[in-house]
Amino acid sequence: MLMMMKIAKALPLITNFFILYFFLGCQVHAQESSLKSHFVDSIFKDFKAQLQKSENLQDELGIVKAHIKMADFYGSLGIANEALKHYHEALEVQITQDTLSVYINNKLGALHLSLKKYGPSKIHLDESLNLAEALQFEKGKAIAIGLLGGVAEKESDYDNALEYQRQSLALFEKLSDSTGLAVTFENMGSIYEDLEDFDKAYEYFTKARNYALHSPLSVQVNIINNLGDIKRKNGEFEKGMEYTQQALELAKSIGSTHQEESALKDMAKVYAELGNFRQAFEFMEAHADLNEQEIQRKNTEQVGALQVLYEVKEKEAQVALLNQRNEIQSIRQNIMTLTSVFILLGLSGWFIYFKKKKQQEAKISVYKQQILQADLDRKTAEEASLQREIEFKLSALTNYSLHLSNKNKMLENISRTLSNLKGRNQTMVASKLEALVKEIDFDLSKENEWTEFTGYFEQIHPQFFQDLNAFAVEPLSPAELRLCMLLRLNLSSKEIASILRITPDSVRIARYRMRKKLPLDSKDDLQAFLLQL
Numbered sequence: 001m002l003m004m005m006k007i008a009k010a011l012p013l014i015t016n017f018f019i020l021y022f023f024l025g026c027q028v029h030a031q032e033s034s035l036k037s038h039f040v041d042s043i044f045k046d047f048k049a050q051l052q053k054s055e056n057l058q059d060e061l062g063i064v065k066a067h068i069k070m071a072d073f074y075g076s077l078g079i080a081n082e083a084l085k086h087y088h089e090a091l092e093v094q095i096t097q098d099t100l101s102v103y104i105n106n107k108l109g110a111l112h113l114s115l116k117k118y119g120p121s122k123i124h125l126d127e128s129l130n131l132a133e134a135l136q137f138e139k140g141k142a143i144a145i146g147l148l149g150g151v152a153e154k155e156s157d158y159d160n161a162l163e164y165q166r167q168s169l170a171l172f173e174k175l176s177d178s179t180g181l182a183v184t185f186e187n188m189g190s191i192y193e194d195l196e197d198f199d200k201a202y203e204y205f206t207k208a209r210n211y212a213l214h215s216p217l218s219v220q221v222n223i224i225n226n227l228g229d230i231k232r233k234n235g236e237f238e239k240g241m242e243y244t245q246q247a248l249e250l251a252k253s254i255g256s257t258h259q260e261e262s263a264l265k266d267m268a269k270v271y272a273e274l275g276n277f278r279q280a281f282e283f284m285e286a287h288a289d290l291n292e293q294e295i296q297r298k299n300t301e302q303v304g305a306l307q308v309l310y311e312v313k314e315k316e317a318q319v320a321l322l323n324q325r326n327e328i329q330s331i332r333q334n335i336m337t338l339t340s341v342f343i344l345l346g347l348s349g350w351f352i353y354f355k356k357k358k359q360q361e362a363k364i365s366v367y368k369q370q371i372l373q374a375d376l377d378r379k380t381a382e383e384a385s386l387q388r389e390i391e392f393k394l395s396a397l398t399n400y401s402l403h404l405s406n407k408n409k410m411l412e413n414i415s416r417t418l419s420n421l422k423g424r425n426q427t428m429v430a431s432k433l434e435a436l437v438k439e440i441d442f443d444l445s446k447e448n449e450w451t452e453f454t455g456y457f458e459q460i461h462p463q464f465f466q467d468l469n470a471f472a473v474e475p476l477s478p479a480e481l482r483l484c485m486l487l488r489l490n491l492s493s494k495e496i497a498s499i500l501r502i503t504p505d506s507v508r509i510a511r512y513r514m515r516k517k518l519p520l521d522s523k524d525d526l527q528a529f530l531l532q533l
Contacts, residue, residue, distance in 0.1 A: 047073060064090045064100060071107065078298055080115055084108070102132045102140035109147050118151050125151070139180070142171035146184055153191050161191050179219060182212035186223050193230065202230045221250045221259045225266065232270050241270045257294045261287055388460055410440070450482065457485050464488060467533045474517040483510055488530045 047069050054062030071086035087108050094101050105128035112121035125144050132141035149164030165188045172180035189204035208223045228243030248263035268283035414436055421429045458465070468484060469476065476484070479500075486496045493507045500507070515526055 043073060060093060060095065063093045067093065068100075068104065068107075075107075075111060080111060083111060087111070097131055097135075099132075099135060099137050099140060102128050102135070102137055102144070105131070106140065106143050106147060109144070109151075113147060113150055113154065116154070118155055121151050122148070138171055138175055139177065142168045142175070142177075142180060142184075145171070146180075146187060149187060149191075153187075153194065156194075158191055158195055162188065165191065178211045178213075179215040182208045182215050182219055182223065184208075185211060186219075186226065189226060189230075193226075193233075198230050198234045202227065202234070205230060217250060217254045218256055218259070221247050221254065221256060221263075224250065225259060225262050228263075228266055228270075232266065232273065237270050237274055241267065244270065257290060257297075261290050261294065264290060385460075391459070414440070454485065457489075461488065461533075464533055468530075471519060471533075472517050473519060476514070476517060480510070480514050480517070483507070483514060484530055487511075487527050488533070490527070490531065 047066060051063065051066035051070065054066050067086045067090035071083045071090065074080075074083035074086065087104055090104050091101065091108075094104065105124045109121045109125035109128060112118070112124065125148050129141060129144040129148070132138075132144060145164050146168035149161045149168060152158070152161035152164055165184055169181065169184045169188070172184055185204045185208035189201045189208060192198075192201035192204060205223055205226045209220070209227065212220045212223055224243050224247040228240045228247060231237075231240030231243060234240075244263050244266045248260060248267065251257075251259035251263055264283050264287035268280045268287060271277070271280035271283060417432060417436060421432055464485075465481065468481075482500065483496065486499065491499075493504050493511075497504045497507045502510075511526055518526070518529065520526065520529060
């Protein structure tokens with residue numbers, strides 16, 4: 001109680017002291033912040049330049065790495081939204097699914113975990129785990145499983161959290177990764193600390209420290225801080241203070257403000273538990289000052305980064321606006337050029353159209369004259385054809401009349417001969433009948449009628465036999481030529497059989513044999529073919 005009263009009396013003096021200290025510190029810190037802000041600007045611009053260069057070269061891997069650097073940079077400044085944006089852009093560019101994709105998904109999972117967005121964190125970590133298993137990328141798999149254990153711990157699902165950490169531990173043991181083992185043991189100790197099983201927690205924190213001997217000092221200091229915190233919670237204040245003092249000195253040596261803050265806060269808690277409130281107050285004040293400085297530093301860095309980002313985006317917007325204006329101007333010029341070209345083309349087309357029209361009219365006039373001449377020639381040819389047909393029919397009629405006359409004479413002779421045979425003996429009748437049969441056969445076998453008939457036919461179709469022989473694949477016999485000639489006259493098989501003194505079946509067989517000598521398919525009609533010659 002006396003101690004508290006002394007502290008209360010000293011508060012105005014202490015407050016004035018800290019105001020003066022804070023004022024002087026701010027001036028020094030402002031100078032440092034200016035330098036850090038310039039450094040941040042330089043880093044940001046360098047990353048931005050790398051990204052722009054890779055995009056210009058269309059270097060996929062370069063673009064992905066530049067986005068990852070930007071994301072890591074924003075993550076270190078606590079600008080989570082920009083970090084997420086660049087990680088996602090890296091994933092969109094990353095076409096090939098490889099270990100880099102595992103790394104990006106693990107980073108996204110860790111970032112969402114830090115933001116307490118456990119659903120998105122699980123999605124990215126599950127994707128990372130599946131891809132790592134497909135690629136047999138054991139380290140990426142171990143990290144993903146460890147982070148899933150961290151999500152389960154935050155959701156108070158401690159059984160699954162421990163199971164995940166055990167799986168991660170087995171993979172890191174297989175890889176002989178001491179840092180991975182140290183971090184995993186530390187995670188398991190943290191779970192047991194949440195479960196208030198401080199002995200188990202201390203056991204795993206101790207294992208973590210043993211494996212962290214060759215790990216980065218930032219890993220070691222965090223583990224030592226945890227050891228001190230566990231000893232304090234177990235009531236072993238002296239041992240806890242010893243660990244925390246080690247962590248404080250180590251944090252100062254590596255410039256880890258976060259771990260230094262944590263150590264100062266733990267020291268204040270230890271002294272408060274021991275009843276040494278003055279020392280507790282001093283450590284809390286030191287923690288508050290350091291925390292204030294760290295907040296200002298981070299704010300300065302964030303403001304600097306955001307200012308540079310704003311300037312870059314403003315410049316990009318200006319460039320985009322300028323490009324848009326140039327594009328609009330170019331479009332206007334193109335429209336004017338195209339309009340001029342269309343006008344010229346229209347005039348040229350109009351001139352060509354009328355010129356072509358005149359030429360077409362002249363050609364049409366010539367074609368009309370040619371058509372009239374062709375029509376006249378056709379009519380002349382038709383008249384000549386009709387004249388030839390009339391002449392042929394007249395000749396055929398004359399020949400037919402002569403043929404009838406001859407036949408009548410022959411029949412009269414036969415009638416007279418038969419009348420004379422009535423009173424004669426049988427022997428003379430037989431010999432006379434035989435002579436009459438020979439005479440009839442001789443008359444029927446005369447070829448002069450066919451010769452004359454062929455002559456008349458050639459007058460009407462002068463090229464028929466020449467074209468027929470040209471198409472034939474084998475020479476045609478006189479009988480086959482007669483058959484072709486009768487078919488060309490469009491006579492039926494029955495009519496042809498009567499003229500040739502054969503049966504209709506014989507006509508069909510003769511037609512079949514003749515088809516083989518002509519270039520005809522089985523589906524082609526013989527008579528139609530001959531009518532076209």
